[in-house]
Amino acid sequence: MNKTNPSIAVMTGRLGRCLGLGLGLGLGLGLGVGLACTLATPALAARDKDERNLVISAPAGTSVATASQRVALVIGNGAYRDAPLNNPSNDARAMAQALKDAGFEVSLQVDADIQGMLTSIRRFGDQLRKGGVGVFYYAGHGMQIKGRNYLIPVNSVIQREDEVAYQAVDAQAVLDKMEAAGNGTNIMILDACRNNPFARSFRSAQQGLAPMDAPVGTLVAFATAPGSVASDGRGSNGLYTQHLLNAMREPGAKVEDVFKRVRSAVRRESKDKQVPWEATSLEGDFYFIAPTDKPPSASAALEESMWALVKNSNDVLELKAFVARFPASVHAVEVLARLKQASPTAPALQAPTPTAVAPSPQPTPQTQPAPAVTGSNAFGFSVGDRWSYQQIDKYKGEVISNWNRKISRILPNGDLLSGSTVMSPNGNLRQLTNTRFPSRVYSEVEVLFPKKMETGHQEDFSYQERSRRSDGKEFEQVFKGTLKVKGQERIKVPAGEFTAFRVEREASVTGTQTNGNDTWQAQQQITYWYVPALHYYVALDETWRSGKEAPILKRNELTSYEIAGTQTADKR
Incomplete structure (x- = not known):
C-alpha cells in the first residue's frame, strides 16, 4: 500500500538579511560588522557550541507512538562574518519553543556551519524514516541561483557563482530528503533572504527566492510572492514569522487556515507591500495544535458571530467593521475582495462639516414608522435606538460638528453594531471609525461606562488603543485611570432636561507613533451625565x-434621540 506523504515547504524572507544592503548604509554597516567581531569571544563560542547540539524534548508525560511521532529540526544562522543578522537566533528559539509546545521533539542548531547543517539534516532524515510528522525550519541568509534556492551556513566564503553549490545547502535537497523518508507529513519553513546577498558579483542575480513546485500532498508557502522581498519587522522577530508563531498556536486551526491568517495579517500590516503566497497539492488535514472539546474563546465566538451576520451582507460599513475588528480572520481576505468590488456609490463614513455658532438642531418630524425592534440585549439596548449630538469647542462656545449613533444590529453575545462602530453589551466602544481615523481598535473596550451605575461606585481600569490616521500615521496609547459615580443631579441639554448620574473619569495616557518617533504623556479628564432610561449619556x-x-x-x-417604545424621534 502506498503511503500518502504530504509535505509543506514554507519560505519566508528578510529584506534586512541581504549582504548587498551594505551600500549606502555607511557607518551603520561598519558598526554591525565590528560588533559581530567583538562578540566572537571564547565564552560566546562555548555557548554556541552547546546550543548547536541542544535537543528540546516533548513535554514530560507525552507518550508518542513511533507511527505518530513529531520531530523537528530548527536552524537559526545569524553570526555571518560580513553581514551578521539579529533575528535568526530569536526566530529559531521562538519556533523551537512553539513546536515543543505542539508536542514536537526539537533539535535546535544555532549558527551552524555547512558540515553541521548537513549532518543534522542527515540525522533528521533518518528520524523521519520511522514515520510521523517532520518539521524543518531555517532562519538566516538565503539566495536564488538559476532557479534554485540555497541556505547559507555561517562560515561560507562565496566569491563566485559556481561556488554556491558546494558552499551552501540546496533547499530542494532538504525537501527531497524529507520526501524520501516516506513519513506521513512534512513541513519545511525557510525564513531566508529574498535578495541575493552576492548580487553585485553574480551574473544571474535575481531578486527574491525562486518558486518551488508542490508535488502531490505538498504545500509550498512563501512569506511573500516569488521574486519579491519581505519585511524583517520592527521587533525581535520577522513580520512573517511573528504572525506565523501566533497563528500556529490556535487550537484546531488547519494548516491552510494558519497560512490564511498569516497572509491576511502580514498583508495588512505591510500595507500590501508583502503578500504571503502558497502553491498547494496538500490532500490530508494537519493541525499544529489539534482541535479540543473546549468551547471556543470569547474572541473566537465573537468573530464567528459577526461573520455569520456579515457573510451575506453587501453593506460596506458592516464589512469594514468586521475586517477592522478581526484583521487576522480567515475570512478577512474574502471581505477585502468584496470591498474592492463594492459599488463606488456605497455609503462611506464622513465627518460633518464644521459650522459656526448656530441654534441647536431641531428634530425633524418622523414621517415613517420606526423600524421594528428585533430584540434587545441584557442592558436594554434595542435595534433602532438612536442618539444625536452636537460637539462644542468650549473656548469659542461654537458648535464644531454634529454626529449620531444608531444601533443597527445586536450580536448573539450582546455586542452592538452602529455602522462600522462596535460596542460592548453595555455601550463601551470596542472599535470606532471616522474620516480622520479609519481604524481605532481597543484591546478589550474603551472603559467609559462602569460595571455598576450606582452612587459611590468606583473602579480602576486599564486598556490599550491602536489607531491609524487618514494620513497613514499609526498610534498606540495606553490608558490607566479611575471611574467614580458621584451621584444624581438635574441637567438640561438641547434634547430636554433629565435626572442623570454624574460620572467622573480620570486617566493617564502614554502614547507612541508606531511607524514614527513621536511619544507623549497626557492626562484625560471626562465628566458625563448618564440617564439609565436612555442607556447613554446626555452630556459629556x-x-x-x-x-x-x-x-x-x-x-x-x-440634541435628539429615539429609544425603542417611544413615539417620536425626539423625547423631551
Missing part, C-alpha cells in the same frame, strides 16, 4: 492636557 465634557500646550476642551450634548 472632556479635557485633554499634554505637555505645555493649552488643554483641549470639548463638550458633547444630546
Whole structure:
C-alpha cells in the first residue's frame, strides 16, 4: 500500500538579511560588522557550541507512538562574518519553543556551519524514516541561483557563482530528503533572504527566492510572492514569522487556515507591500495544535458571530467593521475582495462639516414608522435606538460638528453594531471609525461606562488603543485611570432636561507613533451625565492636557434621540 506523504515547504524572507544592503548604509554597516567581531569571544563560542547540539524534548508525560511521532529540526544562522543578522537566533528559539509546545521533539542548531547543517539534516532524515510528522525550519541568509534556492551556513566564503553549490545547502535537497523518508507529513519553513546577498558579483542575480513546485500532498508557502522581498519587522522577530508563531498556536486551526491568517495579517500590516503566497497539492488535514472539546474563546465566538451576520451582507460599513475588528480572520481576505468590488456609490463614513455658532438642531418630524425592534440585549439596548449630538469647542462656545449613533444590529453575545462602530453589551466602544481615523481598535473596550451605575461606585481600569490616521500615521496609547459615580443631579441639554448620574473619569495616557518617533504623556479628564432610561449619556465634557500646550476642551450634548417604545424621534 502506498503511503500518502504530504509535505509543506514554507519560505519566508528578510529584506534586512541581504549582504548587498551594505551600500549606502555607511557607518551603520561598519558598526554591525565590528560588533559581530567583538562578540566572537571564547565564552560566546562555548555557548554556541552547546546550543548547536541542544535537543528540546516533548513535554514530560507525552507518550508518542513511533507511527505518530513529531520531530523537528530548527536552524537559526545569524553570526555571518560580513553581514551578521539579529533575528535568526530569536526566530529559531521562538519556533523551537512553539513546536515543543505542539508536542514536537526539537533539535535546535544555532549558527551552524555547512558540515553541521548537513549532518543534522542527515540525522533528521533518518528520524523521519520511522514515520510521523517532520518539521524543518531555517532562519538566516538565503539566495536564488538559476532557479534554485540555497541556505547559507555561517562560515561560507562565496566569491563566485559556481561556488554556491558546494558552499551552501540546496533547499530542494532538504525537501527531497524529507520526501524520501516516506513519513506521513512534512513541513519545511525557510525564513531566508529574498535578495541575493552576492548580487553585485553574480551574473544571474535575481531578486527574491525562486518558486518551488508542490508535488502531490505538498504545500509550498512563501512569506511573500516569488521574486519579491519581505519585511524583517520592527521587533525581535520577522513580520512573517511573528504572525506565523501566533497563528500556529490556535487550537484546531488547519494548516491552510494558519497560512490564511498569516497572509491576511502580514498583508495588512505591510500595507500590501508583502503578500504571503502558497502553491498547494496538500490532500490530508494537519493541525499544529489539534482541535479540543473546549468551547471556543470569547474572541473566537465573537468573530464567528459577526461573520455569520456579515457573510451575506453587501453593506460596506458592516464589512469594514468586521475586517477592522478581526484583521487576522480567515475570512478577512474574502471581505477585502468584496470591498474592492463594492459599488463606488456605497455609503462611506464622513465627518460633518464644521459650522459656526448656530441654534441647536431641531428634530425633524418622523414621517415613517420606526423600524421594528428585533430584540434587545441584557442592558436594554434595542435595534433602532438612536442618539444625536452636537460637539462644542468650549473656548469659542461654537458648535464644531454634529454626529449620531444608531444601533443597527445586536450580536448573539450582546455586542452592538452602529455602522462600522462596535460596542460592548453595555455601550463601551470596542472599535470606532471616522474620516480622520479609519481604524481605532481597543484591546478589550474603551472603559467609559462602569460595571455598576450606582452612587459611590468606583473602579480602576486599564486598556490599550491602536489607531491609524487618514494620513497613514499609526498610534498606540495606553490608558490607566479611575471611574467614580458621584451621584444624581438635574441637567438640561438641547434634547430636554433629565435626572442623570454624574460620572467622573480620570486617566493617564502614554502614547507612541508606531511607524514614527513621536511619544507623549497626557492626562484625560471626562465628566458625563448618564440617564439609565436612555442607556447613554446626555452630556459629556472632556479635557485633554499634554505637555505645555493649552488643554483641549470639548463638550458633547444630546440634541435628539429615539429609544425603542417611544413615539417620536425626539423625547423631551
